[in-house]
Amino acid sequence: MAVYTPMTLLVIGHQEDMVNKVKKWDEKGFFSMVGVLDPLFDQAQKEIPFFHSAEPFIEQEIDIILMAVKEEAYRKETEKLKRKNRLTIGPETFWILEKMARQIDEIQSLTEEQKFFQTILMHSHEGVQFVDSDGIIRYINPSFSRITNVTPEERLGKHIEEVSPNGSLNKAFKTRAPVFGYKSSSVGSNVETVANAAPIFVEGKFIGAVATFQDVTEIKYLTEKLMEHEQDQSRINQQSGNGYQAKYSFGHIIGESEGIKEALHMAKKAARTRSTVLITGESGTGKELFAHAIHAESKFNDKPFVTVNCAAIPEDLLESELFGYEKGAFTHAVKQKLGKIELADGGTLFLDEIGEMSPSLQVKLLRVLQYKEFERIGGLRKINVEFRIIAATNANLEKLVSEGKFREDLYYRINVIRLEVPPLRQRKQDIPLLVQKLMDKIAQRIGFHPMQVTSKGMSILSEHGWPGNIRELENVLERLMNESPSSVIPDDLVKKHAQKMLRSSTKKETDTPLVSASSASLLSLKDIEKEYIQRTLEHFGRSLEGKKKAAHSLGISISTLYNKIRDYQLE
Numbered sequence: 001m002a003v004y005t006p007m008t009l010l011v012i013g014h015q016e017d018m019v020n021k022v023k024k025w026d027e028k029g030f031f032s033m034v035g036v037l038d039p040l041f042d043q044a045q046k047e048i049p050f051f052h053s054a055e056p057f058i059e060q061e062i063d064i065i066l067m068a069v070k071e072e073a074y075r076k077e078t079e080k081l082k083r084k085n086r087l088t089i090g091p092e093t094f095w096i097l098e099k100m101a102r103q104i105d106e107i108q109s110l111t112e113e114q115k116f117f118q119t120i121l122m123h124s125h126e127g128v129q130f131v132d133s134d135g136i137i138r139y140i141n142p143s144f145s146r147i148t149n150v151t152p153e154e155r156l157g158k159h160i161e162e163v164s165p166n167g168s169l170n171k172a173f174k175t176r177a178p179v180f181g182y183k184s185s186s187v188g189s190n191v192e193t194v195a196n197a198a199p200i201f202v203e204g205k206f207i208g209a210v211a212t213f214q215d216v217t218e219i220k221y222l223t224e225k226l227m228e229h230e231q232d233q234s235r236i237n238q239q240s241g242n243g244y245q246a247k248y249s250f251g252h253i254i255g256e257s258e259g260i261k262e263a264l265h266m267a268k269k270a271a272r273t274r275s276t277v278l279i280t281g282e283s284g285t286g287k288e289l290f291a292h293a294i295h296a297e298s299k300f301n302d303k304p305f306v307t308v309n310c311a312a313i314p315e316d317l318l319e320s321e322l323f324g325y326e327k328g329a330f331t332h333a334v335k336q337k338l339g340k341i342e343l344a345d346g347g348t349l350f351l352d353e354i355g356e357m358s359p360s361l362q363v364k365l366l367r368v369l370q371y372k373e374f375e376r377i378g379g380l381r382k383i384n385v386e387f388r389i390i391a392a393t394n395a396n397l398e399k400l401v402s403e404g405k406f407r408e409d410l411y412y413r414i415n416v417i418r419l420e421v422p423p424l425r426q427r428k429q430d431i432p433l434l435v436q437k438l439m440d441k442i443a444q445r446i447g448f449h450p451m452q453v454t455s456k457g458m459s460i461l462s463e464h465g466w467p468g469n470i471r472e473l474e475n476v477l478e479r480l481m482n483e484s485p486s487s488v489i490p491d492d493l494v495k496k497h498a499q500k501m502l503r504s505s506t507k508k509e510t511d512t513p514l515v516s517a518s519s520a521s522l523l524s525l526k527d528i529e530k531e532y533i534q535r536t537l538e539h540f541g542r543s544l545e546g547k548k549k550a551a552h553s554l555g556i557s558i559s560t561l562y563n564k565i566r567d568y569q570l571e
């Protein structure tokens with residue numbers, strides 16, 4: 001860093017006010033006072049070097065001579081000093097020095113601020129690079145060098161076009177526009193980075209551009225491993241015939257209430273068209289079921305039905321999930337991957353939880369819907385696609401639009417046919433039918449004989465509010481069936497669960513965790529196992545049937561369960 005050297009200054013004539021001011025500036029380091037020259041004055045202050053003759057200064061480097069007094073006697077001394085290139089300032093131009101001192105003062109306090117910000121940049125975990133208005137790299141922070149393996153000596157003073165022509169900083173520099181989420185890899189270190197860059201304007205004048213970036217190699221690597229795994233999985237699914245097909249039809253949708261009839265009517269109408277459908281409703285009401293059924297009933301039901309849950313996948317991954325990528329698009333893209341948009345070609349793309357989609361992806365999706373074409377990540381070729389979107393959400397999209405979190409234009413594109421699936425509490429008359437049919441479905445799935453609830457049990461279940469809707473009802477029924485000692489579920493068991501449900505839905509109470517953060521370090525694995533077996537036995541009961549169910553639930557054989565009951569003295 002350049003070191004500031006103050007200008008040297010000699011005062012001629014002991015004019016007290018001026019001398020004192022110059023002395024103060026000297027103390028602050030604005031100027032360096034070499035002394036006071038006064039042939040007539042004797043009582044100078046001790047701490048100021050005082051001279052009667054100009055001799056010592058004739059050859060000395062002095063930048064400014066301040067004529068503090070006007071008399072002729074002093075001028076004679078000054079004449080001796082004028083031979084060199086020195087600025088002479090008289091009392092009438094003393095204000096220039098005062099102004100300079102003020103400016104130096106301001107610059108110095110700015111420098112303090114600069115030091116403060118520089119310290120922050122020095123310790124920032126993100127890499128930072130700055131170019132001036134000519135594109136010359138003026139600053140890189142230590143994290144920049146750590147991430148990229150590029151030293152300040154290699155970078156500073158170079159033009160950005162020369163060292164990183166395709167980087168985010170050059171883009172922001174050339175276009176004078178910000179760049180967000182720019183992915184690239186550092187040549188020096190083979191590191192994957194994500195950068196943001198922005199032009200900098202001060203009072204409307206472009207003064208340069210700055211880029212900040214992070215090392216995302218590890219995240220990217222893990223993400224791609226996960227994607228590869230998912231891809232293999234989906235290939236296996238496809239090969240086994242369970243791939244991109246609708247699994248449910250309208251026949252699977254149980255309910256005779258007005259609300260469900262209306263939703264079914266709308267859904268059947270939607271199945272006859274290719275228009276976009278927006279399904280809204282609380283969690284667990286059956287939105288996905290409706291989406292499957294609409295596709296299954298449509299003319300293109302032999303084409304794929306592809307599901308993407310926008311809430312379950314991180315943004316970065318979601319983009320490649322939707323658009324796919326070309327081999328080599330990023331370091332770990334070892335082979336080409338088809339995106340869900342491409343896989344849905346000709347059929348239906350079901351976008352579950354669309355309200356969770358990030359604004360940048362919303363733009364990209366909108367473009368696909370408008371132009372019916374897209375590019376794979378890292379690809380140059382435009383691919384034409386034709387598919388229908390069924391979107392679902394339990395969020396209030398209108399509210400998200402008004403809050404600026406969901407694009408209005410995308411909202412209008414997807415809100416063509418609107419289907420509202422009512423919550424269970426608004427169609428209690430469906431509960432008995434649902435209970436019976438769901439119990440049959442569960443019994444078939446878990447290999448039980450058909451089971452029933454009494455009419456009293458049914459009215460207990462019908463009175464519940466079911467905040468988790470049909471998903472919650474299904475879970476509770478499965479638990480009741482597992483715990484029931486006979487094929488008719490006892491009323492007191494239903495009551496016990498109803499009370500539990502009431503407690504959890506009013507108090508949002510959860511069961512005591514087996515291991516809490518504070519106790520985790522105190523319990524041994526054996527203690528945890530013992531506690532867990534104990535709770536499972538309490539849950540299923542200690543009859544032979546209860547123990548069989550407990551063993552099944554614990555994933556161990558009945559003889560292992562008996563051994564553990566003996567070892568842990570749980571009888």
Ligand SMILES: Nc1ncnc2c1ncn2[C@@H]1O[C@H](COP(=O)(O)OP(=O)(O)OP(=O)(O)O)[C@@H](O)[C@H]1O
Pocket residue numbers: 252253254255281282283284285286287288289290352392393394470471474
């Ligand atoms: N009308 C219905 N008849 C029979 N089963 C239903 C019905 N509605 C929902 N279900 C069942 O309830 C469960 C939840 O349904 P689904 O996943 O379709 O709900 P969702 O509204 O999409 O939930 P989320 O918003 O949480 O994704 C599923 O097991 C589904 O089969």
